[in-house]
Amino acid sequence: MLRELRTASLRDAPYAFGDSLEDALSADVAVFDAAAARHADSHTATSFILYTEGHPAGLIGANFETAPARRAFVFALWVAPAVRHLSGGELLVNAAIDWLLSEGAAQVFAWVTDNNITAMRFYERLGFVATGDHARSAQTPEQWETLLVRDVALAQKSMSAQ
Ligand SMILES: CC(C)(COP(=O)(O)OP(=O)(O)OC[C@H]1O[C@@H](n2cnc3c(N)ncnc32)[C@H](O)[C@@H]1OP(=O)(O)O)[C@@H](O)C(=O)NCCC(=O)NCCS
Numbered sequence: 001m002l003r004e005l006r007t008a009s010l011r012d013a014p015y016a017f018g019d020s021l022e023d024a025l026s027a028d029v030a031v032f033d034a035a036a037a038r039h040a041d042s043h044t045a046t047s048f049i050l051y052t053e054g055h056p057a058g059l060i061g062a063n064f065e066t067a068p069a070r071r072a073f074v075f076a077l078w079v080a081p082a083v084r085h086l087s088g089g090e091l092l093v094n095a096a097i098d099w100l101l102s103e104g105a106a107q108v109f110a111w112v113t114d115n116n117i118t119a120m121r122f123y124e125r126l127g128f129v130a131t132g133d134h135a136r137s138a139q140t141p142e143q144w145e146t147l148l149v150r151d152v153a154l155a156q157k158s159m160s161a162q
Pocket residue numbers: 013016017076077078079080083084085086087088089090091111112113116117118119121122125
């Protein structure tokens with residue numbers, strides 16, 4: 001399932017991700033199965049799948065950098081075009097943030113390609129702001145990416161205080 005959704009997202013929105021469709025298609029199926037198995041009980045990396053009416057229709061990854069920084073990230077967010085604007089993306093981000101919070105995150109980061117205005121607006125609407133970090137994509141150096149962040153521990157505290 002992870003492989004199907006990842007290749008579907010790279011086929012639909014290659015501008016949004018650092019990885020290439022060719023790499024994903026040529027990777028051994030076992031690599032995706034192993035990742036999915038690891039994600040089921042890992043404390044450092046996981047993925048969530050969006051189902052609409054029983055069909056897989058979206059994906060998000062969440063992980064922690066290795067120590068000492070151990071910053072928390074969401075990445076590889078994708079919702080199938082037919083079911084966009086129905087809050088599926090928000091649902092995925094919230095699921096990923098809940099998991100990162102439960103694993104000790106206080107802030108959640110996301111790299112967004114500069115020309116991906118839709119994703120930029122989407123994340124801003126969810127309370128993410130620019131960190132000021134701006135870098136060339138590792139896999140596609142002609143593409144620039146902006147690092148966004150959201151304070152999640154603060155949001156949780158103010159919600160529980162209400
Ligand atoms: C970004 C993405 C995940 C949003 O998914 P979604 O399920 O439509 O998200 P939601 O319904 O929760 O929120 C949509 C909101 O995002 C913003 N948005 C989504 N599409 C937009 C567009 N074409 N233009 C402007 N804003 C847009 C709006 O704020 C929108 O609110 P609205 O639906 O009330 O208009 C989806 O557009 C997608 O998969 N895009 C291609 C892959 C991608 O860019 N991934 C992000 C990589 S960093």
